[in-house]
Amino acid sequence: MHHSYILWLASLLFALQVAALPATEANANLTAAGSLAGERGGPCPFSQYAVPLLRAYSSSLTDHFYTTDPQEMEMAVKAGYVQRGYAGRVFQTRQPYTVAFYRLWNEGGSDHFYTTSMDMRDILVKRGFTDEGIAGYVFDKQRYRENVPLYRLHHQKDIDTFYTVSWKEKEYAKQYYGYTEQPTAAYVFP
Numbered sequence: 001m002h003h004s005y006i007l008w009l010a011s012l013l014f015a016l017q018v019a020a021l022p023a024t025e026a027n028a029n030l031t032a033a034g035s036l037a038g039e040r041g042g043p044c045p046f047s048q049y050a051v052p053l054l055r056a057y058s059s060s061l062t063d064h065f066y067t068t069d070p071q072e073m074e075m076a077v078k079a080g081y082v083q084r085g086y087a088g089r090v091f092q093t094r095q096p097y098t099v100a101f102y103r104l105w106n107e108g109g110s111d112h113f114y115t116t117s118m119d120m121r122d123i124l125v126k127r128g129f130t131d132e133g134i135a136g137y138v139f140d141k142q143r144y145r146e147n148v149p150l151y152r153l154h155h156q157k158d159i160d161t162f163y164t165v166s167w168k169e170k171e172y173a174k175q176y177y178g179y180t181e182q183p184t185a186a187y188v189f190p
Helices: 003-020 025-032 070-078 118-126 167-177
Strands: 051-058 063-067 082-090 099-106 111-115 130-138 148-155 160-164 180-188
Touching: 051 070, 051 130, 063 070, 063 111, 063 160, 070 082, 082 130, 082 148, 082 180, 099 118, 099 180, 111 118, 111 160, 111 180, 118 130, 130 180, 148 167, 160 167, 167 180
Parallel strands: none
Antiparallel strands: 051 063, 051 082, 099 111, 099 130, 148 160, 148 180
């Protein structure tokens, strides 16, 4: 057998073993260590489980909203949001090497904010944001060749945070709508 095939098989077995473990803090350390396939940017063996991160916008609130739940999106549309396709594909349940993508709501600024950082989530909750739970599971770095950055942009005047996988859309929002690029929010599938 070829050496690369053995490495691929070993990393696949490791991923399957980790996926079978319950999602606990102790097991998070196993996935944080990475895999041989993921470290090398190979194909993701479980990308077929990714679902659209649905996207909507409310002009009255000046807010972008993202969810993997079609019923939640339907409720947002009934509340005045306009659905605008999806911002990428993520996981609804934890998969190997993924991290939670937390959703927070800023009532004062009418803004949804998403982050992979528990520390950032906790800081924002202390500042008055409402923790709305986990929007999905994403990669905190580019693990597989199919992963693309989920860009985060912020509009200071309108207090709006916008997320997209499209470099062109990101640049357009900066140039024509006054958004400022922030650090990459996560890595997802297009």
